[in-house]
Amino acid sequence: MYRTYKEEIERKMAGEKKAEYNFLGKTGMKVSNICLGTMTFGYNDEGPMGVFFGNPRQSSEADAHKILDRYVELGGNFLDTANMYCSGKSEEIIGTWLEKKKNRDDIIIATKVRFPTADFTTLNDVGLSRRHIIKSCEDSLKRLQTDYIDLYQAHMWDNATPIEETLRAFDDLVKSGKIRYYGFCNLCGWQMQKIVETTKKLNLNPCVSLQQQYNLLRRDSELEAFMVCENEGICVLPWSPLKGGMLTGKFKRDQKPDATGSRAGYMHAKREEGKNTSESNWEEFGSNENYWKLIAAMEKIAKANGKTVPQVALRWLLQKEVVSSVIIGCTSIQQLEDNMGASGGWEISPEGMKELDEAAPLSKPYPYDMLWGFASSGRMNRFNRSNKV
Numbered sequence: 001m002y003r004t005y006k007e008e009i010e011r012k013m014a015g016e017k018k019a020e021y022n023f024l025g026k027t028g029m030k031v032s033n034i035c036l037g038t039m040t041f042g043y044n045d046e047g048p049m050g051v052f053f054g055n056p057r058q059s060s061e062a063d064a065h066k067i068l069d070r071y072v073e074l075g076g077n078f079l080d081t082a083n084m085y086c087s088g089k090s091e092e093i094i095g096t097w098l099e100k101k102k103n104r105d106d107i108i109i110a111t112k113v114r115f116p117t118a119d120f121t122t123l124n125d126v127g128l129s130r131r132h133i134i135k136s137c138e139d140s141l142k143r144l145q146t147d148y149i150d151l152y153q154a155h156m157w158d159n160a161t162p163i164e165e166t167l168r169a170f171d172d173l174v175k176s177g178k179i180r181y182y183g184f185c186n187l188c189g190w191q192m193q194k195i196v197e198t199t200k201k202l203n204l205n206p207c208v209s210l211q212q213q214y215n216l217l218r219r220d221s222e223l224e225a226f227m228v229c230e231n232e233g234i235c236v237l238p239w240s241p242l243k244g245g246m247l248t249g250k251f252k253r254d255q256k257p258d259a260t261g262s263r264a265g266y267m268h269a270k271r272e273e274g275k276n277t278s279e280s281n282w283e284e285f286g287s288n289e290n291y292w293k294l295i296a297a298m299e300k301i302a303k304a305n306g307k308t309v310p311q312v313a314l315r316w317l318l319q320k321e322v323v324s325s326v327i328i329g330c331t332s333i334q335q336l337e338d339n340m341g342a343s344g345g346w347e348i349s350p351e352g353m354k355e356l357d358e359a360a361p362l363s364k365p366y367p368y369d370m371l372w373g374f375a376s377s378g379r380m381n382r383f384n385r386s387n388k389v
Contacts, residue, residue, distance in 0.1 A: 018075030020344035022324045024108075024151070025208040025235035027181055031078040031108050033318055034343045035237065036071045036336075037327040038064070038081045042089030047118070053086045055266050057331045064093045069101065070333050074340045080211075080237070080327050082112035082155060083140050095145035104146055110237075111140050112185065114155030128158035128166040137178055152179040153211055156186045163198055171204040183209030183237075189224025196232050207234060211327070214238035216247055216294060216313060216360040217285065223368055226322050235324035238317050242310055242328075244281045246291075249299055249309030253292055257282055290359075297359040301352045307341065314342035316356050 019032040041064040045054025059067065068079075081090045091111060098104055113136040116125045124132060141147065152173065154166065170182040184195060184207055192210060199206045210229055212221050214236065221236075229236055242248055244264040251257050257264055264281040271280045285291040295309070302312045317326045330336040348356070364372065 018343075019077075019340060020075075021077075022235075024181070024324050026206075026233035027208050029108065029150070029180070031325050032076045032343070033325050034076060034314070034340055035078040035080050035110075035325040035327045036068070036076055037239065037329040038079060038090045038094060039085050040064075040329050040331050041081075041093045042086030044086045044089060047087070049084070049087075057266070058086070059331055061093050061096065065097050065101070067330060067333060067336055068094070068097050070336055071340075072106075074337070075343070076340070077106060078108045078110070078325055080110045080239075082115075082153075083117045083136055083143075084112070084115040084155070087118040088139070088143050091140055091143035095143050099145045108150045109144060109146065110151035110153060110183075111144070111149055112153045112155040113137065113140075114158065128154055128161045128169075130165055130169040133166065133169040133173070137173055141178065148177060149179045151181050151183055151209065153183045153185050153209070157184075157191050163194055164202065167195065167198055167202065167204050167207075171202075174205045181205075181208045183207055183211060183234075185211040185239075187212070187225055189228060192225050192228040192234075196228060196234075206232075209235050209237055209324070211237040211239055213240045214317065214323075215241050215243050216298075216316060216356060217243045217291070219360065219362045222362055223364070229322050236320075236322045237325055237327055238323060239327045241314055241317055241326050243285075246281045246285055247295075247298070247310065247313040249295055249302070251282075251286070251295075253286075257286075294356075294359040297355055301348060301356065304352070305346060305348070307346065308338055310338060311342040312348065312356075314339060315346070315348050316353065318342060319348060319353060 019034055021030040022033050023029065024031050040055075040057065040059050041061075043053065043058040043060070044050065079094060081094060083091060085091070094109070098107065113133055114126070114128055116122065117136070117139070126132065137149070137152065140149065152170065154170075158166065170179070173179045174182065182205070184192070187195075187210060195207050198204075210225065212225065214221055215238065218240070226236060228234070245251070245257070246264050251264075271283065298309045298312045301307075302309050305312070307315075314326055314328070317323055326342075328336075328339045330339060370376070
């Protein structure tokens with residue numbers, strides 16, 4: 001008997017645990033608490049980003065479509081991409097999948113603007129000017145084969161453009177119906193607060209989300225940026241939750257990571273070849289004793305809960321109040337299914353959360369050590385969210 005695509009998904013989902021959902025910040029829109037990041041969709045080993053998007057573990061269009069199908073079967077509804085990922089190829093792959101497979105309204109699509117898409121020499125194909133935002137939005141809509149974007153994000157701050165110009169452009173796109181909401185990525189605290197105050201002053205549609213690198217090895221944003229988010233009802237969307245593979249538990253002390261087994265291993269190999277000028281994650285953490293203590297704590301909690309180390313890393317993030325959805329990347333169905341196992345049906349105990357927090361402590365340099373240290377310990381008011389750290 002013929003089944004519709006929706007009926008087939010429902011049949012396959014029988015007996016399977018589906019993803020759980022949260023509101024996207026103060027909006028009334030719900031997203032799965034595991035968001036599928038699609039930076040690994042497509043392959044391009046040319047240009048300045050060739051060392052990154054030329055990873056042999058990047059997914060072909062056919063494999064990406066299989067991952068997308070399985071993600072939806074598991075209850076996922078939230079996709080994150082960017083116009084610069086593989087020079088637009090990631091958006092194109094999502095677009096062909098949407099056109100062939102899905103009801104567009106069932107999927108929440110987030111993409112980004114700021115960096116050049118392909119030609120890094122084009123003078124104005126960069127930044128957050130009104131001109132570049134509007135053109136980039138139109139181009140993304142074409143590649144995604146849709147007439148609206150659910151969440152349009154500024155990929156990073158642009159020092160060359162007044163923030164008023166950027167925010168007015170986003171506001172106009174919301175009013176025109178081409179985007180539903182907008183957010184920012186990779187900001188420091190004063191930039192986040194500047195955005196909040198400017199939208200209030202100009203009576204513009206507000207920023208609803210902050211996408212930030214956040215994991216057990218990168219907690220710096222808890223000091224200021226996330227405090228702004230908590231005060232203003234802006235949700236956090238963590239990227240790199242497994243720190244390029246460093247929080248998977250797959251690495252062994254004093255054993256160089258396999259270049260084909262993780263992004264951390266691949267980038268370390270490129271570093272040794274002289275093709276990656278940035279310090280690799282393995283160089284930064286592999287010889288750090290505190291890193292191995294953290295991994296041991298994660299393994300202990302994983303065993304106690306019958307879960308995997310990556311699931312513990314993801315669950316730690318999901319239990320942070322400011323987080324709406326965690327952005328995962330995967331190159332196989334097996335990785336996807338394991339990561340989706342962090343979505344719900346279990347929790348890390350308060351004792352376990354405390355153990356992880358203490359195993360990966362947030363450094364508080366001056367003046368944070370005074371602002372949220374012993375000198376203020378008697379002045380914590382639970383009704384004043386700005387004192388939370």
